[in-house]
Amino acid sequence: MSTFQAPKGTYDLIPPNSAKYLAVREAIAAPLKNSGYGYIETPGFEDVALFARGVGESTDIVSKEMYAFETKGGDQLALRPEGTASVLRAALEANLHKAGSLPVKLWYSGSYYRYERPQKGRYRHFSQVGAEAIGAEDPALDAELIILADQAYRALGLRQFRILLNSLGCRECRPVYRDALQGFLRGLDLDEDTRARIELNPLRILDDKRADVQKQLVGAPLLRDYLCEACRTYHGEVRGLLGAAGVVYEDDEKLVRGLDYYTRTTFEFVHDGLGSQSAVGGGGRYDGLSEMIGGPALPSVGWALGVDRTVLALEAEGVELDIPAATSVFAVPIGDEARRVLFGVVTELRRAGVAADFSYGGKGLKAAMKAANRSGARYAIVAGERDLADGKVQLKDMESGEQGPVALDAVVEALSSRVLG
Structure with missing residues (x-):
């Protein structure tokens, strides 16, 4: 046996199990290739500031989980913890938004890195397939991406997943809601770290999984009551398009996701057979991210689906993929x-x-x-x-x-x- 082992919280993909992961990646990519999405590949590491600015310094991903390091030349870099900021940076650098009609539709597949507490379904190195539609504000794009993810999962044979849907409002109406939520949260009995989050990122407290916190959140102001007319109309169109396509979803007023860049539509795919790590993928609209990282206004929407967790979901449902023999x-x-x-x-x-x-x-x-x-x-x-x-x-x-x-x-x-x- 080798004296070396894979680092803690990581894993090696080896045959025959690796064939299952390849099949999952291909199944997720198939409807994207069929819908005008072109393949993009970005470096495994980026400038730290890209994620600090784009994902948000107050998020757990940036403040606690990012692998950051200084190169011999003095550059501050980080292993990519997620895909969207990298893909948008690459699209801006290549001026894809100027090359033809918008949106620019891209899909990608790769490894991502977060310093997590390792457990089943949560690793320090994990694999995702993602899709981004850059440069258009259209509820049909939001619906398209949700439908394509639903199509991919159904093609794999998954049935016991749920789609959670919410709207996070826009730069006009969200600050009003944020103020109201902060006022409510300041009156609760919360620990010091959570109280600090009230000032930095109060919406994330809605997503806190601890029972004692959730109990106190009963009666918290709801974002839907603060949506401006434009956001309410937009969200209604997304819901209508999903319904017309026969895609079943659940409204979840507490769904915020863990990244600061989301606006309006946000959604999550969850599988109840996975225990506490129930999210198998998710995404949303991020209309201000391009400006946050120094680009022009490019309203965009996207998602990432976890390959590791999708494999676990297949196992939880007892779904056996029809993988042909490698040799005939x-x-x-x-x-x-x-x-x-x-x-x-x-x-x-x-x-x-x-x-x-x-x-x-x-x-x-x-x-x-x-x-x-x-x-x-x-x-x-x-x-x-x-x-x-x-x-x-x-x-x-x-x-x-x-x-x-x-x-x-x-x-x-x-x-x-x-x-x-």
Whole structure:
């Protein structure tokens, strides 16, 4: 065993389990690719100030969970704790908002890092697939993104998730609500850290999971009662579009999410089979983020779905993904001449688009057939000196056990038609 181990709170993805994570990423990405979203990839680290300004210095993510460090050149950098700020920074730097019609629609997939207390479903290194629609203020975009996430989860076979929906208002009406909420919270019996949050980020207290805090929040002012007419109308349109698309959601007046940049629409996907870490993804509208990080006014909306938690949700529901075997054909040579010939056959099969593997390491017939079984291949081709002298190989159907000779010069075509149809 190695003397080194993965750092605390992280994990390695290894076969066969990694195939499940790949399938989840692909399923989430599929409806995005089908809806005009282009792929973007950003660095794993950024300027600390990007997250401090964009995500918010008072958030737990920035103040407690961010991995920040100074480079040898004196730059202050941080491992990215979330994707939106990075994607918007990249879009602004590349002037994508000037390149054509808005919105700029982007999707991404990658690893993110937060210094969390490790537990099941909450890691210090985690994987997300995200989507952002940059540069347009339109309730249809908010609805589109929620519908696409719902579509992705349903395509995976998930059924026991819920969509929570709220509006956080805009820069006109939210300050009025913030004042009213602060006045209410100052009268509560709260610990010192939570009292400090009243001044910094009072909306986050609504999301506090502690029972003694939630009990005191009964009777707190509700944001919906403070929404301006424009925000009320906007939220009504989002709700109407979701309803017309047959997407079921629940109104949650306490849903605020953990980032400062959200405005108006905010939403969360939760799965009750995951215990305390029930959120599998979420997002919302962030109309002021571009200006916060030095760009022009670009109203935008997006989400990120956790790959790790989606896998846990699938396991909680007992959903088995239909993941095809990585190998369709496995070649078993007996002797040096067969090794040379079958290696050539495997190369031809791969060029024809057939997933093929080979018995490496000079194994005997018994060990090689065991390797063929383990590979999950549907077919095995076996050849020894006598077979090659007759210009044939033996083709075995690993499912039925049937075996018979096939002409060597016809085996690639025969297998291609069986595997590829």
